[in-house]
Amino acid sequence: MCCLKKMNKEYVFRRKQMIKKMVPKSAFIIFSAEEKIRNADNKYKYRQDSNFFYLTGFNEPKSLLILVKQIKYNKCILFNQNTNELKKIWGENNIGQESAIKLLKIDYSYSWNNINNKLYLILNNLDTIYYQFGINDKNDKLLFMAINILRKKKIINKNFSPPNNFSDLIPVLQKIRLIKSKEEICKIKHACFVTKLAHIRAIKYCKPEKYEYELAAEIQHEFLINGNLDNSYNIIVGSGINTCILHYIENKRKMKSGELVLIDAGCEYKNYASDVTRTIPVNGKFSKEQLVIYNVVLEMLNLFIKLCKPKSKIKNIKNKVIHLLVKRLKHIGLLSGNIKDLIYQKSYKKYFMHKLFHFIGLDVHDTSDYLINNKNFYLKSGMTIAIEPGIYIPINKKIKSPYQGIGIRIEDNILITKKGNINLTKDIVRKSIEIENLMKKNK
Incomplete structure (x- = not known):
């Protein structure tokens, strides 16, 4: 609750933004996230639904936010749990x-226990409901029950009338979330700062014969010691051939001299995420072959960052970076043929199969639906993105290549500004010589 007093004006403003998108005689309905059971009566640590949190800053489960827009007035209503002295003892x-x-x-604000008695009255005589069906069956059922009560009451009482129109405003909310406020940017910056400390700690600690989970533990230590921060996703520490597994989270292999280790880790600060990847040599020195691939990935990253500025079309940036990738893959013998044909055929996909970037914010992959459906999307000041080029060359007995078994990804978090961009994670060593020097100091 610590951030509420400082930020409640911002949450009020966001709710007003949503109400402006609504038609008169309508309600926007959004539930909190459910508590998740790990096993038996043990619960996972609670994480609020990001859309719900964006509009409320409220971190409690069993909550429901309703924005009501009438012709002459608007209302903001919350259902939430009662205070309970006995429950406080249990946390x-x-x-x-x-x-x-x-x-x-x-x-x-009404008690969650009264939702069945109150919800249908709030929805009475409204025409339109904005709600995202299919996410949670229990929540869907609560809403349908309220509507069915109104339908039955309408038969005997003309003062009752259920809404008949249903729509979804979540895509609109996602679009609003793309542009970060000053307060949001501060939180993301702090998440990036702690992530910097964690990555540098892991890089310094890395040595042959240590286990991947030991590096993960060093990262986790830094997150905990800097405010008991949660991971924004499962920590990835993959060495050797595991560098070619995109979402490898077992982290149990012993690291060998001469191999690379890919470290993908970020933390959350007050629900806002960072997402950073570095790939380093286990013994502190890149081999000739590793360095060739590493420099291609770093060149891709630097080009993407250079092109990031307001009004730049993402499609154009991606095309230029992919052209560079294909050109370099052809030069080192991993691809052959005409560059335009290779791009058209997406031949590079066998070595780079994921997206070049994604948004970051309340979700580590933030509000991506809006981008997927908009090919002409362009960058705006206030957007925060993670850029993550990579090259992955799994071992293939049918192909002779000195680069087999090498997987490299480098990922930075970028804030788009009015004049260009700021790399929020630039202080986490990226150049090969910087990485080698840092590791050399700690041998």
């Missing part, structure tokens, strides 16, 4: 209704 410190109204700056 459930719910703020209740009175505090919710004060802290969240909402109009009304």
Whole structure:
């Protein structure tokens, strides 16, 4: 709850933005995330739904936000859990209704226990409901129950009328979330700062014969010692052939001299994520073959960053970076043929199979749906993105290549500004000579 008093004006502004997108006589409905059971009666640490958090800053489960737009007025309503002194002993410190109204700056707060008695009354005589069906069956059922109550009551009482139109405003909310506020940027910057400390710690600690999980432990240590921060995703520490497994999370192999190790790790600060990858030589020295591939990936990253500025079309940036990739792969003998044909045929996909970038924010892969459906998308000031080129060359007995078994990804987090961009993770060593020098100091 610590951020609410400082940021409640911003959450109020976001809710007003959503209401502007709604038609009169409508309601926007969004539930909190459910608690997740690990096993038996053991729960995972709670993580709020990102869209719900964006509009409320509220981190409690069993909550429901309703924005109501009428012709002459608007209402912001919250259902949340009651305060309970007994539950506080067991770690459930719910703020209740009175505090919710004060802290969240909402109009009304009702007990979650009264949702069946209140929800249908709130929806009565509205025409349109904005709600994302199919995410949670329990929540869908609660909404359908309220609508069915209104349908039955309408038969005997003309004062009751259910909504008949249903739509989804989540894509609109995702678009709003693309542009980060100053407060959001501060949180992402801090997440990147702690991630920097974690990566540098792991790089310094890396030596042959250590296990991948030992590097993961060093990263986790830095996240915990800097405020008990959560991972923004499962830590990836893959050495040797594991560098070619994109989402390798077993982290249990012993690292060998002469191999590379790929470290992909980021943390969350007040729900905002960082996402950083570095690939380093286990023994502190890149081989000739490793360096060739590493420099291609770094060149791709630097080109993408250089082209990142407001009004730049993502499609154009990607085309230039892919052209560079294909040109370099052809030069080192991993591809052959006409460059245009290779790009058209997507021949590079056997070595680079994922996306070049994604947004970061409340989700490590933030609001990506909007981009997927918009080929003419261009960058704007306030956007935060993770750029992650890579080359992965798995071992193939049918192909003779000195680069087999090499997997390299380098990933930085970028803030788009009015004049260009800021690399939020530039202080995590990237150049091969910088990595080697850092590792040499700690042998």
